[in-house]
Every structure is written in C-alpha cells, then in structure tokens.
Amino acid sequence: MLIDPKRRAACETPAHARRSYARQDRSFRDNIELPVHADDRRIARLAALAIGLTLAEAAIPSPIPGVKPGLANIVILLVLLQHGWRAAAWVSALRVLAGGLLLGTLLAPGFWLATAGAMVSLLVLALAQHLPKRYFGPVSLSVLAALGHIGGQLALAGWWLLPSVALIKLLPVFAAAAVIFGAMNGVIVARLLAAPAPDRRQSTPCIPPTISN
Secondary structure, eight states, X not given: OOOOHXXXXXXXXXXXXXXXXXXXXXXXXXXHOOOOXXXXXXXXXXXXXXXXXXXXXXXXXXXXXXXOOOTHHHHHHHHHHHHOHHHHHHHHHHHHHHHHHHHTOTTSHHHHHHHHHHHHHHHHHHHHTTSOTTTOOHHHHHHHHHHHHHHHHHHHHHHHTSOHHHHHHHHHHHHHHHHHHHHHHHHHHHHHHHSOOOOOOOOOOOOOOOOOO
C-alpha cells in the first residue's frame, strides 16, 4: 500500500516537533541553571542563623518600643571579621528581607526602619574596618554598629514618622541601649572568636591485635 508523501510528512511532523521542543526545553534548563558554590552555602547557613535570632528576639517583650538586644548583629559581626564585608552585607540583607516576610512586616514602617538601620550599620562597619585593630576590636566594632543601627532608624523615623522634638528626647535612651547591648554582643563575638576550633579529625579506632592459635 502506497502512502502519499505529503500525508506521511503531515503525520510525522508532530513527533518531530515534540522531540524538538524537548531538546529546546533541556537546553533552556541547562542555560538557566546557576552554579552553587561553597560560599553561597555558607552565607545561606549564616543567614538562617541570623533569621532565627531575629525571630527569637521578636518574641522577647521590651519595656521601650524599638529597644532590642540585636542578637542577629552577633552573626553579622562574626561574618564580617571572618569572611569580609561583602558576606556580612549579604547575611544582613537576607536577614532583613526574610525577617520581614516571616514576621508579616514586609514593606511596613518597621521593615523600612530595620532596613535603614542595617544599611547605616553596614556603612559604619565598612568604614570602621580601616581603623587600627589594636584599639578597635569586636567590642568597639559592635558598639559602633549598634550606634549606627539606631542612628539610621532614628533618622528615618524623624524624616517620616515622628517629629524631631520627640526623637531628641528619646535619643539618650536609645543611645544608652545601643552602647550597652552593643558591648554585650561584642563580648560574645570576642569569646566566640577566641574559642578553639573543634578538631574535625576523626580518631582511628583502637583495634586490639588478634592472636592466632
């Protein structure tokens, strides 16, 4: 039985088209696949730790609105001292964004206040890296970062939310809290940096020699 070539081509076209679409889809997926490096995994783990501390801190009641110990700053300062400013900026940005999503404050005034505080704190840390390390250690950097954080928040609040006169009255309270909590977090960072690293080498099990009869 003879089959018209035109009819045969029309019958075979969908199969060829499906195979062509499948090849294009695989090529497209290969092109958009992003490599994941060890630095990316480390930043993700540290950001997850900072986010967890942010959520835990949100559950702590505060007698003064806006005054928090800033536990996530411990992680950010550790990242700065061990992995550099760029990694610390990534961890801080992920912490602010994910914290806003999980706490339901994304794009709310609290989110923008946290963003302003984190940006000014990172800017202060970027400048403070060039200070003599003999006189400016983890405690000094933590206090400077805390003052920058509260300063960025108060600057945005004065421009957007509250009158400047009310903020001036609250400035000594917020500054004192920044110094106290910043010093406490800096002491924690210094102790963590001074702690000996765990020995990851696995000891060889002691196997008694066998005695043959």
